[in-house]
Amino acid sequence: MKILVPVKRVVDYNVKVRVKSDGTGVDIANVKMSMNPFDEIAIEEAVRLKEAGIATEVVAVSCGVAACQETLRAAMAIGADRGILVETDAELQPLAVAKLLKALCDKEAPQLVICGKQAIDDDSNQTGQMLAALMSWPQATFASKLVVADGAATVTREIDGGLETLEIKLPAVVSTDLRLNEPRYATLPNIMKAKKKPLDTVKPAELGVDVAPRLATLKVVEPAKRSAGVRVADVAQLVDKLKNEAKVI
């Protein structure tokens, strides 16, 4: 069984982004970039399925600029067997990425796509569901547990109010939540090995996909800042403030 895992290059988890003063976006020049944390969990899960003898090959895919090669190398250092870069400098929105991934799924015929539930830059939470729809495959989003056996996946999902377990027929798309696993640290030998793994590059046009954005970003602004309040000395003062100043209890 082949597993395809899309990985996105995003501003690192620990960086607090700044909005550009001209309101056109956020400033990502000279900012540390990393693999989207949810995608790291997706790669880890796919690699574990391979280590368990359930998957035979793990293919990492990234869509974007040439530097996404680094993200693919990071995925291969965790254990992906090869990488595919869909290279473009164009702005990619979730629907376009889903279409690119569909073109690759048609070609690669994976039985399972494991993707992160959302990217921490645009926070869209759409691509996996869109890919499943375009492939007419079932989906199980926000997975905290994944068991693959007998042509089906049994997936425990994190939902509002608790957990839900679905059984879906393969091929299918599964999107990861935080508690699916804890990704391993790539070891130095594995980082070196990853440099020798195959990495193919294709262009969106070669896949026959129109990636033109559907949404125009008119402006990006900083949210209203919350000003820091006051320090209270003790519980009595806190309760007094809550009752008489804020009037919330």
Add this chain to the structure above:
Amino acid sequence: MAILVIAEHDNASLKAATLNAVAAATELGKAAGGEVHVLVAGANCAAAAAEAAKLAGVAKVRVADAAHYDAQTAENVAALVVALIADKAGDYSHLVAPGTSYGKNVTPRVAALLDVAQISDVVAIEAADTFQRPIYAGNALATVKSADRVKVLTVRTTAFEAAAVANEGGAAVEALVAGPDLGVAKLVGRELTKSARPELGAAKIIVSGGRGLGSGENYHKLLEPLADKLGAALGASRAAVDAGFAPNDYQVGQTGKIVAPQLYIAVGVSGAIQHLAGMKDSKVIVAINKDPEAPIFQVADYGLVGDLFEIVPELTNAVG
């Protein structure tokens, strides 16, 4: 042109988030010029549909009642919604769903099948085709304009007041012919957290705990009495959930629940940007933490530096 809202419900009643989605759709209806229809897809869901018909702003409730909507799987619900929107008689300009785990699961599937973009987590409607949404964990707000024929959006429930139950006569309720059962996903079971406390997303007061509590036992022993006295919901930081102090659905933050209660009491929460993203729109924030440098104090209206093991029981005694 009309606006279709996907109702989130458990067949017996509507989830609170549906009321916020209806309010957003009503606001959109004023900007776009169109009435609001609510889709209730479920099994034996007449009670939920009747509730939807009573909401202010709703012109029509469309009900698809069939056994294969019992689990409300994304595949079956999306196929139904796409058929409704593709049907010219419906003539929908917008689809609105709550930005909950349910809405986030189903809606992108609909958008892809319609070949349109989705606008996630809308916090403000600027025009019929222009919306504001947070990006980068709420550290920036983007205004986006859609050129698609049908605009598909999920709305952040905390950004819209709940629609009032005010339509005494009730909107028309129309039964739909059910869509196909795709049969590709089967619900095995649900484990829902049972609690007499208010729902996290709709609570007026939230008591939230972080890693500073040290253990699950402390989390329950210290926070539950305080929450009960205040009639509050319980929340948690990612660190507390990862450490097993609290169940996953308690998590407040960028990738957990986004909340905006009247009062948010953060106990032993350091205040990582991902946590702040989930609660910084609360009206009043109280932080209790032993570390005076903790980032949570930068957003707190009232900060109390000290030992939470002494402060919380004292606070519990002092309130109510």
